[in-house]
Amino acid sequence: MDRRSFLLGASAALTLPAFGAHAQAAQITGAGATFPNPIYQKWAEAARGATGIQVNYQSVGSGAGINQIRNRTVDFGATDAPLNAEQLATGNLLQFPTVMGSLVAIVNIPGIAEDQLKLTGPLLADIYLGKITRWNDPQIVALNPGLTLPSLAIAPAYRADGSGTTFVWVSYLSAVSPEFKEKVGVGTSVRFPAGTGARGNEGVAGTVRNVRGAIGYVENAYAITNKLVTTQIRNKAGNFVKPEHKSFMAAASAADWSVPGFAANVIDQAGADSWPIVAPTFILLPTNPTDAARSANVRRFFDWCFTNGSKLAEELEYIPLPESVHNAVRGAWRQSFGA
Amino acid sequence: MLILLGALIIELFIAGLPAFRAFGVAFVTSTDWDPVREAFGAGVSIYGTIVTAVLAILLAVPLAFGVAFFLTELAPPWARRPLGTAIELLAAVPSIIYGMWGFFVIAPAFAQNIQPWIIENIGELPLIGFLFQGAPFGTGLFTAAFILAIMILPFIAATMRDVFDQVPPVFKESAYGLGATKWEVMKGVVLPYTRISVVGGIMLGLGRALGETMAVTFVIGNANRISTSLFGPGNTIASLVALEFGESEIGSLKLASLLALGFILFLLSFVVLATSRYLLRSRLKV
Numbered sequence: 001m002d003r004r005s006f007l008l009g010a011s012a013a014l015t016l017p018a019f020g021a022h023a024q025a026a027q028i029t030g031a032g033a034t035f036p037n038p039i040y041q042k043w044a045e046a047a048r049g050a051t052g053i054q055v056n057y058q059s060v061g062s063g064a065g066i067n068q069i070r071n072r073t074v075d076f077g078a079t080d081a082p083l084n085a086e087q088l089a090t091g092n093l094l095q096f097p098t099v100m101g102s103l104v105a106i107v108n109i110p111g112i113a114e115d116q117l118k119l120t121g122p123l124l125a126d127i128y129l130g131k132i133t134r135w136n137d138p139q140i141v142a143l144n145p146g147l148t149l150p151s152l153a154i155a156p157a158y159r160a161d162g163s164g165t166t167f168v169w170v171s172y173l174s175a176v177s178p179e180f181k182e183k184v185g186v187g188t189s190v191r192f193p194a195g196t197g198a199r200g201n202e203g204v205a206g207t208v209r210n211v212r213g214a215i216g217y218v219e220n221a222y223a224i225t226n227k228l229v230t231t232q233i234r235n236k237a238g239n240f241v242k243p244e245h246k247s248f249m250a251a252a253s254a255a256d257w258s259v260p261g262f263a264a265n266v267i268d269q270a271g272a273d274s275w276p277i278v279a280p281t282f283i284l285l286p287t288n289p290t291d292a293a294r295s296a297n298v299r300r301f302f303d304w305c306f307t308n309g310s311k312l313a314e315e316l317e318y319i320p321l322p323e324s325v326h327n328a329v330r331g332a333w334r335q336s337f338g339a
Numbered sequence: 340m341l342i343l344l345g346a347l348i349i350e351l352f353i354a355g356l357p358a359f360r361a362f363g364v365a366f367v368t369s370t371d372w373d374p375v376r377e378a379f380g381a382g383v384s385i386y387g388t389i390v391t392a393v394l395a396i397l398l399a400v401p402l403a404f405g406v407a408f409f410l411t412e413l414a415p416p417w418a419r420r421p422l423g424t425a426i427e428l429l430a431a432v433p434s435i436i437y438g439m440w441g442f443f444v445i446a447p448a449f450a451q452n453i454q455p456w457i458i459e460n461i462g463e464l465p466l467i468g469f470l471f472q473g474a475p476f477g478t479g480l481f482t483a484a485f486i487l488a489i490m491i492l493p494f495i496a497a498t499m500r501d502v503f504d505q506v507p508p509v510f511k512e513s514a515y516g517l518g519a520t521k522w523e524v525m526k527g528v529v530l531p532y533t534r535i536s537v538v539g540g541i542m543l544g545l546g547r548a549l550g551e552t553m554a555v556t557f558v559i560g561n562a563n564r565i566s567t568s569l570f571g572p573g574n575t576i577a578s579l580v581a582l583e584f585g586e587s588e589i590g591s592l593k594l595a596s597l598l599a600l601g602f603i604l605f606l607l608s609f610v611v612l613a614t615s616r617y618l619l620r621s622r623l624k625v
Contacts, residue, residue, distance in 0.1 A: 061585030061586055063586035064585050064586070067588055071589075155476060160556070160582050161582040184375065185373075186375065187374050189374050189582075189586060190373070191374070191375070191563055193564075195562070196476050196478055196479075196560040196561070196562055196572040197560060197572065198561065203442070207476070207478070211476055
């Protein structure tokens with residue numbers, strides 16, 4: 001046997017089974033939110049072997065995801081900002097949460113280390129409204145008796161691109177400050193009266209790193225991997241909590257999920273240990289699918305994620321949903337699609 | 340090609356029509372951009388686009404002229420070709436690279452070293468002081484203009500060098516024969532001879548500065564407010580459209596407003612080009 005045909009035969013033997021498996025894999029496509037993209041990719045990779053479903057997820061942004069699922073160009077859409085019951089009804093969409101994330105405030109103040117600075121929601125709102133402009137403002141000093149705060153201008157940084165992160169952040173500020181709600185409001189992009197905008201989590205983090213006196217908001221996973229200086233925030237119960245696993249889980253279990261479209265209000269939850277700024281991210285699934293088999297595969301995929309994916313989510317600094325919510329979502333599937 | 344261009348303008352106008360209908364002429368002048376209340380106005384981004392582009396031209400043209408003058412008249416012949424190629428290579432750097440460089444290198448340098456000094460020393464002066472006030476973020480209109488100037492420099496310099504080279508040697512030699520210095524030859528012979536092409540090169544640069552998106556987005560500060568200070572954050576049309584496009588729903592007023600912005604940018608580029616042509620023509624007659 002000459003060497004060439006041996007090599008050809010060997011390579012064919014190697015590629016054929018792989019090709020066969022590839023052809024059998026059921027493909028589903030999704031598009032939308034960028035925030036859960038890392039965990040969806042991780043889940044897709046892990047579920048492929050176990051379920052034979054190949055998920056192709058494009059993180060194009062929540063707004064674009066909603067547009068694509070309305071036009072039915074993908075099998076499922078993903079969004080950070082939940083749609084209301086009316087929007088779901090007109091679009092023939094079922095909405096369910098998959099995983100939660102948390103936001104943290106990051107600061108750059110000389111001499112202030114990780115989780116040292118204590119802030120409250122109304123203070124953060126006033127900072128982003130441009131009403132509190134120096135770090136040695138009496139209100140901040142009163143909260144932090146042990147720290148020496150410099151006379152440094154506060155430079156708020158925000159997301160310039162429309163994003164679910166901004167949606168969650170301004171939802172929180174609006175929940176704790178009536179003035180913020182009135183002057184700025186809630187949306188994926190809003191008009192901040194003060195500060196500077198940067199593109200993406202990395203842009204906000206970069207601005208905070210560059211500018212002395214800057215404050216910004218990013219997803220917790222991003223703050224951890226980039227070792228950014230986070231702060232404590234006072235929750236609804238009046239306790240100062242650190243952004244850590246315990247306080248995130250406390251917030252997740254405190255929320256009331258029995259609302260239409262699972263659009264639970266998890267912002268600023270009661271509970272002694274709850275981190276105030278957490279948010280679920282959602283999947284939009286058509287209730288009148290053009291291809292029933294693909295729709296069933298979407299549900300099989302997320303069913304697998306609910307059963308097996310919580311540990312992966314925690315590894316990536318996401319907050320898995322409580323088991324009761326997983327079961328409630330499965331119940332909603334049965335209701336909409338039968339068994 | 341022209342039909343395609345015309346179709347594009349019409350398409351943009353029709354898509355942006357809901358915004359023009361909703362806000363009227365005030366869309367162009369209004370400085371309000373509030374997605375929550377669905378109030379959209381183009382004033383801030385038009386202002387930012389024009390200020391950064393004009394400032395970039397003001398910074399880039401003298402430098403580009405210096406480079407071209409050096410390359411054609413002063414540099415030793417063996418150095419002209421490699422230096423000229425190096426300048427042209429600058430034009431091949433993708434704009435995202437300029438953006439990242441601006442954000443990670445230039446903005447911190449501005450924020451920590453240059454801006455505090457300027458704000459303290461020039462910001463206090465009467466008349467021009469208001470241009471240099473505010474917090475030293477490092478990003479802002481001036482930084483954006485600075486990055487744009489570097490980006491358009493090679494276009495302008497390369498055009499200038501090429502046209503300076505094409506001046507017939509007879510003209511220059513006769514001027515030298517009359518005892519003119521190199522600067523006098525440049526001013527009295529080369530520049531008048533090449534004026535149209537030089538302005539053409541500048542317009543090429545201005546066109547790129549008006550439409551540049553990625554690099555500007557990184558460093559302009561992206562705030563929908565007009566600040567009188569050059570160090571204040573602002574926005575340009577191209578950057579605003581790029582940032583907001585992904586989060587605007589089909590059929591929404593926001594999407595219509597973004598497309599209307601695109602239409603305005605188109606018009607702006609046309610007006611700039613037409614004005615320059617007109618100015619040039621009247622000067623040639625005199």
